[in-house]
Amino acid sequence: MADISDLSAFRDGCVDAIWSSHSLEHIHDHQVPVALREFRRILKDDGLILVTMPDLESVAQLIVDGKAEDVAYQSPAGPITALDMVFGHRRSIENGNPFMAHKxxxxxxxxxxxxxxxxxxxSMILRGRSLDLWAVGLMPGASRLLLTAPFR
Incomplete structure (x- = not known):
């Protein structure tokens, strides 16, 4: 089993970009800084990371509004509620997939x-349309390229 907080199989600076979709919330809180440092370690100097995950602020608002168990949206895995976004997809966990738990x-x-x-x-972080966050983290070289690139 792979672990995103241990990317020792990759050498330093060997990756152009990393796409992390709904994975960081599945590792323990103390592992997140380690995983992000590992992502940064394996990125090239002009590389970038794109991550997405549930937006706790938006999800919390649903809970405050009394909609914790209401269907917030439909996913390929089935209906998703605020509780699923906080704790992980409950139906998947119930069906024997504990890796779907959010930590x-x-x-x-x-x-x-x-x-x-x-x-x-x-870094640039935006709220998405599905109670999610989208972030881009730029390595120093990518940041310099953006500052000097001609935008049309």
Whole structure:
């Protein structure tokens, strides 16, 4: 079994980009900074990371509004509620897939801080349309390229 907080199979600076979709919330909270540092370690100097995960602030608002068990949206795995976004997809866990449990969560502020602490030169974080966060973390070379690139 692979572990995103141990990417020792990869050498330093060997990857152009990393796409992490709904994975960081599945590792323990203390492993997140380690995983982000590993992502940064294996990225090239002009590389980037794109991550997405549930937005705890948006999900919390559903809970505050009394909609914790209401269907928030439909996914290929079935209906998703606020409780699924906080704790992991309950139906999958019930059906014997404990890896679907969520062990931590993210807000825009927290994710930006974690990316900065992991050593990314710049980050951009946006709220998505499905109660999710989308973030890009840029390595120093990518940040320099963006500052000098002619945009049309």
């Amino acid at each position: 931590t969560g993210f807000t825009q502020h927290r994710l930006r801080r974690l990316l900065t602490e992991a050593g990314f030169a710049r």
